[in-house]
Amino acid sequence: MGRARRMGGAALDVVERTLTAAGLGESAEKLTADARSYWQQGDGDxxxxxxxxxxxxxxxxxxxxxxxxxxHLDLFHRLARVVERTGPLGTVLEWGCGGGANAVHFAPGAAEFVGVDIARATLDECGRQVAAVTATPFRPVLVDPADPEAAVFGLRGSVDVLTCFYVFELIVSQDYGARLLRIAAELLADDGLAMVQIKYDTGSFGTRPRRRNYRSRLASMTTYRIDEFWSLAVECGLVPEAVHLVPRNELDERYAYFLLSKPAGGHPGGPA
Ligand SMILES: C[S@@+](CC[C@H](N)C(=O)[O-])C[C@H]1O[C@@H](n2cnc3c(N)ncnc32)[C@H](O)[C@@H]1O
Known part of the structure; x- marks a missing residue:
């Protein structure tokens, strides 16, 4: 029974990726609506x-x-040494902060921790977890997944460190990821740093973006080749400084962490 289910799942996987590769992925509007209803349900194990x-x-x-x-905090410090950045964290913003697994480690060394998420209940939980470990102020920011630019408009240029973990794999498209990178470039102060984790496409068929069936396949919605994401970051106004690969961990596989900097005065590849 279990074997039959696994074979059925593998067959469905091929069908979904084939349809997406043929340009028949679900529309961004449908995937965004599905993502909103999934993340905002706020219940269940x-x-x-x-x-x-x-x-x-x-x-x-x-x-x-x-x-x-x-x-993640340890990796951030290791990668930040590549650009000789060893000082205090300053204002840290985590995009898609979830229940605070990263926040409880980054917030104690930050002047302020900004948690951005599309789920109110999750922002509340992140705030509770941060308050349990540190007096660092926690600022929750609720974003509409269809309009992520709007809620953070007032924070432009004020963020010293922006992080994003276990989120790019579940966004609705590569284009949406480009929007998030442009937002990161806008939010970062001059010389600010971003650490962004993606799930990478190795070039094999089974690691391409899925872009269908959001609720049951959310952790493989969007992938990028490593070189493709590097170039995309440049197009969006950020400078890739380092990349660190984790082929497999306890949660999943094929993770790449990019350290990106925001050059003072803008960058030739992106907006000033
Ligand atoms: C897998 S959890 C990761 C949480 C945290 N970053 C971590 O590493 O523990 C994904 C989180 O991203 C949020 N999320 C999903 N889509 C988002 C979007 N477009 N913008 C911001 N947050 C989003 C979800 O509500 C959820 O809290």
Whole structure:
């Protein structure tokens, strides 16, 4: 029974990716509506796990929730040394902060922590987790997934460090990712740094963006080839400084972390 289900799943996987490769992915409007209704439902163990809430069963009896954020902070410090940045974090903004697994590690060293998410319940949970570990001010920002630019307009140029983990894989398209990179370039102060994690496409058929069936396939909606994302970041006004690969971890596989800087005075590849 289990084997038959797995074979059925694999066949469906091929069908979905073939349709998308033939230009028959679902529309951005449909995927955005599905994403909104999934992330804003605010209930159930699968949803809590996907939103990285500490009390989800996937994090029960292990240290993964805390370990994930600890590794990300450590990686940020290691990559920041590439650009000789070792000072205080300043204002940190996490795009898609979820239940606070990263926030509890970044916020204690920050002057302010801005959590951006499309789910109100998740922002509340992130705020609770941050308040339990530090007095650093937490600013929740709720964004509409269809209009991510609007809610953060007032924060332009004020962010020293922008992070985004386990989000680019579940956004609705590569173009949407370009919007997020442009937002990052707008939000960052001159010489600010972004660390963005993507799920990478190796060039093999099974690692391409899926762009269908959002609710059941959310963690493989959008992938990029590593060189493609590097070039996209440049087009969006950021300078790729370093990339770090994690072919597999406890949660999933094919992760690439990009350290991106916002050059003072803009960049020839992007907006000034
Ligand atoms: C897998 S969780 C990751 C949480 C956190 N970044 C972490 O690493 O633990 C994904 C989060 O992204 C949020 N999200 C989904 N689409 C988003 C979007 N377009 N903009 C901002 N947040 C989004 C979800 O509500 C959810 O909280």
């Amino acid at each position: 699968r949803w809590r796990g996907d939103s990285h809430w500490r009390d989800a069963s996937v994090f029960a009896g292990n240290d993964l929730w805390s370990e994930t954020g600890r590794r």
